[in-house]
């Protein structure tokens with residue numbers, strides 16, 4: 041075994057598979073069933089038989105390949121001898137890798153472990169066999185569990201190589217990683233590479249430059265430019281280059297001397313300049329080229345060959361060529377390494393691949409002499425040339441196979457990638473299908489639900505259809521009815537229109553009726569002489585609201601002039617007045633019903649408007665008001681002046697105003713300029729001027745012509761008014777304030793004169809003494825106020841009971857108002873009340889008093905004609921009578937004169953008649969003898985006038 045091992049080491053380990061093509065034809069002529077079986081109990085098969093295929097190419101004799109022999113019987117030495125002999129006879133040894141991607145296991149492969157074939161004793165024991173085919177690759181065969189003998193059939197080899205091989209040829213399996221190295225090492229005595237190109241062989245000058253695959257580092261550059269002048273054959277060698285700091289290591293070279301040629305071209309710095317790229321070249325780490333600048337040597341795109349660089353390869357070290365930049369990066373387009381046969385060592389080693397050792401040659405020369413040596417040498421050279429040629433062909437085929445291999449690998453990778461993509465896609469699809477299935481399941485459930493609801497809906501639809509039919513019938517019936525309805529509708533509409541018209545008519549009539557009724561009612565009141573009573577309730581004050589005071593008056597029926605006094609939330613008593621104004625009513629609302637009194641004054645009636653009520657209930661607010669919200673006094677005077685303006689063409693009015701107060705039973709003139717506060721004012725008394733005529737002599741009567749003058753007077757009076765303070769109302773007025781407006785009117789048409797008075801009275805508060813807890817001066821004030829108010833009450837009572845004696849003179853107040861209350865005037869009373877439940881007692885007192893006042897019948901009011909004017913009119917009438925008498929005498933005289941004139945006229949009429957007759961006679965004569973035309977004209981009084989046109993003989997109209 042040692043022998044075989046040592047021999048084996050010297051065997052060429054690889055042949056290019058293309059060698060098969062040459063030997064194949066001979067192989068086919070021989071035994072088609074030639075095969076080898078290998079077995080060994082001692083060594084792993086891989087160590088004994090590297091990739092070895094032995095083919096008996098042209099011998100007819102039985103060879104060891106055709107026999108089933110043990111390895112022991114065929115030692116490696118013998119094999120080599122046979123090969124050497126057969127080589128001469130045309131036999132060859134072929135070796136190639138079973139781990140080629142093109143080799144697959146056809147039989148038993150699923151049972152093989154990955155590395156079992158390399159050193160499995162079972163395999164060597166021949167306990168199992170395996171059949172392999174070269175198809176599209178082998179996937180790490182594991183023959184451990186196989187019980188077959190390893191056997192590689194070549195039936196498929198030719199399918200791959202497109203060559204024919206014996207189906208029974210067999211060879212040894214080799215591990216994958218040794219393939220490339222062995223292929224080059226075994227078969228290449230020299231090497232030429234096309235730097236920068238891994239997939240293309242280029243032939244230049246008869247030398248083939250194969251793909252570039254044994255470099256270390258560096259980049260690849262490529263150009264499409266034409267290199268050189270094109271006269272040196274295929275210059276595409278120079279169109280690719282390796283570039284950078286890199287090195288080449290040719291390991292497959294056998295030991296010996298070599299010539300190295302570098303093929304260079306500047307294809308990067310095509311514009312130069314020199315010096316941009318300068319580099320050194322090291323062969324076996326020995327600098328052989330120093331500072332080479334290609335551009336400086338030949339310029340750009342021009343080939344430069346540096347040849348005859350000597351190298352020596354020793355042992356397995358291979359040949360290392362290194363490029364190192366001095367300036368820039370080195371570049372090389374091709375490297376040619378060729379064996380230097382001038383050295384003995386080289387020649388001796390060259391012979392080894394083809395089985396002719398130097399020792400054998402020496403032995404032969406010893407036997408045959410020097411002459412034969414010369415002949416053999418020539419023969420060997422020839423063989424060598426032949427083998428080189430074969431080698432070149434094989435290499436080309438190998439390149440082709442490699443390229444195909446790469447293509448296939450790429451296809452496989454692509455296929456694998458697409459397979460993975462497909463798997464991913466499949467996975468996605470599966471997931472999608474899963475989700476779809478889930479969705480479908482949901483859909484199915486949904487569908488069943490839909491079916492159920494559809495069934496329900498169908499049932500409902502049927503019911504609805506039936507209902508529809510029923511409704512259609514009804515609709516038809518309704519449609520028929522509709523015509524009738526339309527008629528009815530139009531009838532109703534016309535009726536409605538009539539009703540609306542009627543309603544509008546009635547509304548107008550109602551409004552007119554209401555107005556008329558009111559007027560009539562007022563007339564009735566006037567005739568009856570009732571004092572009209574308006575009730576006004578102030579709002580709750582903020583302090584009262586804060587104290588939580590409750591409203592004690594219910595105004596629900598206020599529109600009908602009623603109010604109800606509540607006690608503990610229950611209605612206590614209902615009062616009816618001519619008008620009721622709740623807390624929301626403003627000054628304008630109040631005056632709206634009061635305005636008619638103003639016109640009465642202008643019509644010559646005495647009018648009295650007075651406010652009565654408890655202290656702080658709003659008497660002054662109603663009568664005077666505030667500057668922003670003026671009260672009855674101002675508004676009445678304003679109305680007076682407005683009407684005076686309206687009547688100015690028919691009437692002339694003279695207005696004067698007096699302002700006085702009754703304080704502590706004394707009358708004070710508030711318009712007296714010297715009436716300063718604290719200064720005793722001039723005492724005024726009431727005098728009776730005639731029957732029913734009372735006046736206050738010495739009272740200032742301010743003549744006013746417009747509202748600004750009125751306002752001035754009112755302000756003067758208001759400022760002069762005595763104002764006190766009590767617990768009940770801090771600013772309560774403690775006197776009766778009276779405004780007397782005197783109006784003198786003259787009817788410009790008939791000269792009628794009136795003299796009327798308007799009394800505007802703001803009475804003092806009517807609170808009771810006990811409640812107000814006043815003392816001293818205030819007590820006296822209060823007593824006087826109460827005295828006058830009770831006197832007023834007495835007067836009212838007397839009037840109400842139609843007592844023969846009315847106690848007007850019991851107080852200054854009643855005495856003053858005697859003319860107004862006595863029956864000659866129109867009287868309006870405002871009873872002011874508080875809504876506060878704490879004032880309930882006072883409120884009821886006030887309301888009771890007001891109710892009594894309302895019940896008084898004074899009889900119809902009288903117009904106040906001015907008597908002085910009447911006298912003047914009487915005198916005027918007397919005078920007129922006398923004038924008339926004297927006029928009558930004059931008329932008589934005139935009548936006589938007229939009568940005399942009449943007689944004269946009659947005489948003239950007679951004479952005229954005679955003259956007329958004469959004219960008519962003359963005309964009739966003329967008409968009888970003269971042509972004429974006549975026209976008749978009708979006069980306004982119906983008489984006819986005839987016009988005659990006569991013509992004389994000359995034909996002219998006369």
Ligand SMILES: Nc1ncnc2c1ncn2[C@@H]1O[C@H](COP(=O)(O)OP(=O)(O)OP(=O)(O)O)[C@@H](O)[C@H]1O
Nearest residue numbers: 578655656657658659660661769771772773804805
């Ligand atoms: N209708 C109302 N709306 C708003 N405030 C009112 C109303 N009536 C009265 N007041 C307010 O109540 C307060 C008392 O009013 P007023 O002085 O007019 O009462 P009075 O009856 O005249 O009192 P006195 O008897 O003391 O003269 C005032 O501040 C007044 O502004």
